[in-house]
Amino acid sequence: MLEQQSGNLIATNISKHFGGVRAVDDLSFEIPPGIVCGLIGPNGSGKTTTLNLITGTLQLTSGTVRYNGQQINGLKRHEIVRRGISRTFQNLRLFSSLSALDHVILGRYIHCKTPLIPSLLGVRSAVKEDTEAEEKARHYLNMVGLSGYEDVVPHELPYGKRKLLEVARALSTEAACLCLDEPAAGMSEGEIDSLINLIGQLKKQGITIMLIEHRMTLxxxxxxxxxxxxxGKKIAEGDxxxxxxxxxxxxxxxxRRRGGRTQ
Ligand SMILES: Nc1ncnc2c1ncn2[C@@H]1O[C@H](COP(=O)(O)OP(=O)(O)OP(=O)(O)O)[C@@H](O)[C@H]1O
Ligand SMILES: [Mg+2]
Structure with missing residues (x-):
């Protein structure tokens, strides 16, 4: 059951410059509610930077980002998560000492008042009264196909399953808009099929998805x-x-395939 209301994600004339590098350059797009929108392009074309701008990981050089009709650029990352936008990372950000279940429980705690550090120090003890948090975390692990891996730590999981754990953690915030940065990287064909099913399932629930991916089948x-x-510029848009x-x-x-940048 979604707690957040799915809504339009609108980026208007967004730019991010790193010194002389125009990583994102006057980019505009709109993702209507419940739509799966791919963001593709060659290496270094600005995909991750765009996602970082939407989710508050980076601040814009110029432009605006609106979600559900409200401006979200300028907000802190956790405030954007609370508005209903969650993400995964291209380079995994998992804690080596936390189990899969603890990762997902912790993800959910963005909604709670419990401070992050005590939770990190003892996730289970911090939430021992909160059986609902654990039940939901198990639900999200099951949804991404990680049922049975609850007590496993990330380095014991194959890479593709670690990516799925990040998706479960992102889902645990009850996000209505998910931004996935190359979720299929390192996945086997079988895992990609499961990911295709999962994305279909999320779409049926009305979740808006921004998908950065190089795997064209997906x-x-x-x-x-x-x-x-x-x-950094939009060169095409459509089905x-x-x-x-x-x-x-x-x-x-x-x-790019012929050997690097061709201006
Ligand atoms: N923090 C940074 N400082 C300086 N330059 C950066 C920074 N982050 C990204 N860039 C540059 O911005 C450009 C876009 O990078 P970005 O990571 O957004 O590309 P990408 O499309 O996600 O590429 P990939 O497909 O390889 O993940 C690149 O030229 C990159 O080197
Ligand atoms: Mg990237």
Missing amino acids: VMTVCDRIVVLNY PQTVSNDPLVIQAYLG
């Missing part, structure tokens, strides 16, 4: 629409079929 199967970046036939998109990918 992108083409699950996305309703796709935004394509190159050098998967339209985008995959776009000459600019083909050129962007081929250009």
Whole structure:
């Protein structure tokens, strides 16, 4: 059951400059509620930076981000999570000493008043009265196919399953909008099939998803629409079929494959 209301995510003329590097350059797009939107582009095209700007990990150089009609740029990361936007990381951010179940319980605590540090020091003791938190965490682990791995620590999990653990942790915030940064990286074909099913299930629940991905099978199967970046700029937008036939998109990918940047 979603606690957050699914809503429009709208980025308007957003830019992020790192010195002379225009990582994101005057980018605008809209993700309507319940839509799975792919954000693709060659390496270094600005996908992760865009996600970092939406989720408050980075502050904008210029532009605005609105969710549910309200401006969210300028808010702190945890405030954005409370508005209903959660994320996973391209490079995993898991704690070596916490079990899979504890990771997901902790993710949920963004909604609670319990301070983060005491929770980190003793997740189970901090929540021992809160059976609901544990039940929900088990539910989200089950949803991503990690039932049976509750007591396992991250380094004992295969890489693909660690990525799924991050998805479970993101879901545990009761997010209505999920931003996934290359969830399929390192996954086996079987794990990708499970991820496709999971994304379909989340979509049926009305969750809005922004999906950064290089695995085209996944992108083409699950996305309703796709935004394509190159050098921080949007070069194409539309349904998967339209985008995959776009000459600019083909050129962007081929250009990079031939050996780096082609201005
Ligand atoms: N903190 C930073 N400081 C300086 N430059 C950065 C920083 N973060 C990203 N960049 C640069 O911004 C550009 C976009 O990087 P970004 O990580 O957003 O690309 P990406 O599309 O996610 O690439 P990949 O597919 O390899 O993950 C790159 O040129 C990168 O080197
Ligand atoms: Mg990236």
